[in-house]
Amino acid sequence: MTTTITATVFTDEVLAQAAEGVKGSYTPVWTGASGEETTGESVARHLEAAAALLEADGWTRVVHHGPETGVELPAIESMSTEDMLHEVLRAVREETAGLAPRTLAVALDHAARGETGDCDTRDVSYDVLSRVVRALTGHEQARATAWAERLHRTHQDVADLLAAGARFARTYGPGAAEAPRAA
Numbered sequence: 296m297t298t299t300i301t302a303t304v305f306t307d308e309v310l311a312q313a314a315e316g317v318k319g320s321y322t323p324v325w326t327g328a329s330g331e332e333t334t335g336e337s338v339a340r341h342l343e344a345a346a347a348l349l350e351a352d353g354w355t356r357v358v359h360h361g362p363e364t365g366v367e368l369p370a371i372e373s374m375s376t377e378d379m380l381h382e383v384l385r386a387v388r389e390e391t392a393g394l395a396p397r398t399l400a401v402a403l404d405h406a407a408r409g410e411t412g413d414c415d416t417r418d419v420s421y422d423v424l425s426r427v428v429r430a431l432t433g434h435e436q437a438r439a440t441a442w443a444e445r446l447h448r449t450h451q452d453v454a455d456l457l458a459a460g461a462r463f464a465r466t467y468g469p470g471a472a473e474a475p476r477a478a
Contacts, residue, residue, distance in 0.1 A: 305459030313430035327415025335468015341412035353396030
């Protein structure tokens with residue numbers, strides 16, 4: 296039996312438990328590949344930007360590569376050079392038109408390309424979400440992207456995780472004013 300995740304599952308207690316995991320972490324959670332510390336607020340904005348991408352473009356559990364099953368592709372041998380160029384340009388347009396719907400991982404990556412994120416906030420966001428999932432599941436090796444790809448997961452579950460991650464970052468990340476800061 297599967298349980299549907301609701302926003303109430305990501306309680307303050309779950310976030311506090313995640314913060315304890317951060318305190319005991321061997322590696323620094325809030326420092327990205329640049330070697331610079333990332334603020335909780337900047338991570339929260341990154342997570343909210345990823346949530347906005349999923350809201351605008353939709354969410355999918357996994358990325359689908361290639362043509363859908365049953366799509367008839369033209370035989371290259373019977374095509375003129377002009378027809379081949381048209382097919383190539385059409386394929387390029389379709390590939391670059393957008394990647395909607397997006398997975399959680401793709402949304403986090405794409406948020407790093409905008410005004411609200413970069414590679415450090417992306418990497419820290421992955422870690423923050425995974426720590427929230429670990430606190431939720433009680434499993435030390437749990438990863439947010441794998442959690443989001445489970446067959447029974449919904450768009451709302453992933454949106455709730457992103458909201459919880461943003462709340463966690465603002466509450467426990469560097470620069471947090473109200474709550475105890477996790478290392």
